[in-house]
Amino acid sequence: MSENNCKDTLDKVFEFLANDLEESEMTKIREHLDGCQSCKKEYAIESKISNLISSSSMDAQASFASKMQSRLQSEI
Ligand SMILES: [Zn+2]
Secondary structure: OOHHHHHHHHHOHHHHHOOOOOHHHHHHHHHHHHHOHHHHHHHHHHHHHHHHHHOOOHHHHHHHHHHHHHHHHHHO
C-alpha cells in the first residue's frame, strides 16, 4: 500500500498545485492521489483554497490560509 506516502504527498500538495515540483515528484503525487481517497480529499480542499487565495487580497489570504492549514492539520 502507499499509505506511507500520505504525509509526503500532503506536504507537497501546495507545490504540486503550483506545478513547482520535479516531474518525477509530480508523477509520484499524481499516482498517489489516484489511489488514495483521503489524500484526494485533502487535495480537493487545498485546490479550492489555492483558488480562493489567488482571487482574494493579501491580508485575507494570509489569515485564511493559516486558519485552514491548522484546521486541516488538527483533523489529520
Ligand atoms: Zn495518501
